[in-house]
Amino acid sequence: MAKPVSPRGLARGRVLDCAVALFAECGVHGTSLKMIAQRLGVSKAAVYYQFSSKEEIATEMLRPILEDITRIIKIAEALPDWEARRAVACSGLVEMAIRHRQLAAVFVGDPAMPQIAPVELRTVTDQLRTLLEGPDPDPPSRIAVAVFFAGMGNAVADPLLADVDDDELHRTLLDLSSRIMRAHNDDG
Structure with a gap:
């Protein structure tokens, strides 16, 4: 009798779950595919x-965040x-950040992020920044958005x-x- 094989989606999920744990422990650069295989x-x-x-693993992990940011931008736009757009974008970002709290713990501050983040994520993040800063942003507006994102x-x-x-954090x-x-x- 043939040995049952797990569906590819389940196996992909196991790899992603394992990679999240290893990225959290060792960072993205400190984790290898060999380490993931050994852990599994x-x-x-x-x-x-x-x-x-x-x-590709990191990109797949970040896909839900990319989809959420894209949805936030569409709703806000x-x-x-502009004030209503900015309020909705801020609220949507806070909700998204809390929803993806585990991923944030893995990726925020990881020096590998600029190299591994998909281009689409950088693009929508730039769109979001523009949406939050508003038309003709002055330095205080740009600084406020930077503090908001980082904080x-x-x-x-x-x-x-x-x-x-999560509720109190939200x-x-x-x-x-x-x-x-x-x-x-x-101030003005």
């Missing part, structure tokens, strides 16, 4: 059957004025905040993002 108890060829490279990313990834539940990040994004407008 399979051959390196079995991992290659699912993914051609470590970069459908609104009539939110670091907060959801910070292991010292792992005990903070409320606090929304409040802080609102303050950050409008702080420079209140």
Whole structure:
């Protein structure tokens, strides 16, 4: 009798789950396909059957984030004025960051990110930055967006905040993002 074979989707999921754990422990550069195979108890060829490279694994991990950012942009751009677009984009980003908290813990601050992030992710992130900065952004607007991105990313990834539940983190990040994004407008 033939040995049952698990569906490719299940095997891909196992590789991704294992890679997330190893990337969190060793970083992207510090993780090899051989390490993933060893942790899974399979051959390196079995991992290659699912993914051609470590970069492809990372890209697949980041795909849900890419899809979420694309959706946030579409929703925000459908609104009539810039303030409403920015408010929806901020709220959507906070929700997305919390939803992908485990991935943020893996990728935020990893020096390999600029090399492995798919071009599409960089493109939508740039679109989002433009949406948040608004028309003709001045330096304070650009700085506020940079602080918002960095602060939110670091907060959801910070292991010292792992005990903070998602609802409280969500409320606090929304409040802080609102303050950050409008702080420079209140000065003028």
